[in-house]
Amino acid sequence: MKKEFLDLGRQPIANKFLNKEDFDDEFFFDLKVCWDEETKLVSIKDFVEPERIFNDDYPYHTSNSFPMVKHFKDAAEMLKKKFNPKNVLEIGSNDGPFITNFDKETSVCVEPCGNFSLKTAHMGYQSYTSFWTTELSEKIKSHHGKMDLIYAANCICHIHDLDDAFSAVANLLSDDGVFVFEDPSLLKILERGSYDQIYDEHPHIFSVTALNNLLRRSGLTLFRVDNLSVHGGSNRIYAAKGNVEVEQSVADNLIEESIFGINHFQTYEIFAKRVKDSKDELLRCLGNLRHNGKKIICIGATAKSTTVFNYCGIGPDLIDLITDTTEAKQGMFSPGSHIPVVDRKSVNLNDYDYAFLGAWNFKDVIANKEREFVENGGKFITHVPKIIMLS
Ligand code: TMP
Numbered sequence: 001m002k003k004e005f006l007d008l009g010r011q012p013i014a015n016k017f018l019n020k021e022d023f024d025d026e027f028f029f030d031l032k033v034c035w036d037e038e039t040k041l042v043s044i045k046d047f048v049e050p051e052r053i054f055n056d057d058y059p060y061h062t063s064n065s066f067p068m069v070k071h072f073k074d075a076a077e078m079l080k081k082k083f084n085p086k087n088v089l090e091i092g093s094n095d096g097p098f099i100t101n102f103d104k105e106t107s108v109c110v111e112p113c114g115n116f117s118l119k120t121a122h123m124g125y126q127s128y129t130s131f132w133t134t135e136l137s138e139k140i141k142s143h144h145g146k147m148d149l150i151y152a153a154n155c156i157c158h159i160h161d162l163d164d165a166f167s168a169v170a171n172l173l174s175d176d177g178v179f180v181f182e183d184p185s186l187l188k189i190l191e192r193g194s195y196d197q198i199y200d201e202h203p204h205i206f207s208v209t210a211l212n213n214l215l216r217r218s219g220l221t222l223f224r225v226d227n228l229s230v231h232g233g234s235n236r237i238y239a240a241k242g243n244v245e246v247e248q249s250v251a252d253n254l255i256e257e258s259i260f261g262i263n264h265f266q267t268y269e270i271f272a273k274r275v276k277d278s279k280d281e282l283l284r285c286l287g288n289l290r291h292n293g294k295k296i297i298c299i300g301a302t303a304k305s306t307t308v309f310n311y312c313g314i315g316p317d318l319i320d321l322i323t324d325t326t327e328a329k330q331g332m333f334s335p336g337s338h339i340p341v342v343d344r345k346s347v348n349l350n351d352y353d354y355a356f357l358g359a360w361n362f363k364d365v366i367a368n369k370e371r372e373f374v375e376n377g378g379k380f381i382t383h384v385p386k387i388i389m390l391s
Helices: 020-025 066-083 114-122 134-144 162-172 186-192 208-217 248-260 265-291 303-312 360-369 371-375
Strands: 002-012 028-036 042-044 088-091 107-110 126-128 147-153 173-184 220-228 234-241 296-299 321-323 354-357 379-382 388-390
Touching (some): 002 265, 066 173, 107 114, 114 126, 126 134, 162 173, 162 208, 173 186, 173 220, 208 220, 208 234, 208 248, 220 248, 265 296, 265 303, 360 371, 360 379
Parallel strands (some): 088 107, 088 147, 147 173, 296 354, 354 379
Antiparallel strands (some): 002 028, 028 042, 173 234
């Protein structure tokens, strides 16, 4: 049975940055979150049709986040060394920061956003503009044969029908192949109170516990877990067909999650209370600063900040501007909250007193880049793990 524990209110498509003319037609949905007593999977109650989210206008170019480019290069090098795959398929290849570390001749990309799949195709990679389904896995198998490495980053948790997604992987994976995927960790979200990882693109938030249950249903064995720091804490999951040796990291993660309370509904009710408190405190904090005439900017027009701003009701009355390094977001307005998004280079940060960290997961990178702002008395505000001001 699915039990609802959190209501994040009316939310827009988290990455659908828009022009003023489109404000009146903006799409909103109810963002409610449930926990499945049987599988232990946390999911959004009402999914948004994927075509509304992943289309040719999708603005999240992974290659624009330079820490992520390094992350994917390191991941590719590690996987080559560890598994020496003859061929590789990436599900959700975005604009190519992972797959471009592999040979064009032996790599296949799957990506539903045409703007990205065209990009990897232009670079010479076999690119399928498509969602990941069993039907597609059949097509790829007939053209390219089975795959030694199937990789996905921040993509599997986007897929509504996980049984189909995992069966599609099992169908295409060679007998001694490996399926590696990474997504935000439910445990880290619960520990840090980072409810902003919940938005339309994340219909599921994975625990190792739930994945262990779900992969098994498709004939895949979860045999290793790496805990990563990216996106505020992610898990890299390794699975294979048949009877593989299960490494200690799996038991370690299952025990840690169990101790935290992942298997009990009460844990989610406590989290929901923390989220509500975070909202009240953030509004109090920004409201007070504004009342005292302070100027507040936001760094990072993230999908995460869409959840925060819409849940808390934060708009241009509290935050003047958002800066973002992604060109496709610049000159647009943030979804739902309608705060202008500008190029960081067009702003003198010293004109502002406070900078809210929309990209709090890159706190160290941003603090390092913006040393001058802090030296001039500027302060960062973050809501994770609680509302704090940093200088
Ligand atoms: P993410 O948290 O979903 O990876 O998104 C990060 C966003 O923040 C992305 O749009 C790029 C932007 N960004 C900046 O504007 N400045 C920065 O210094 C970094 C690291 C990211």
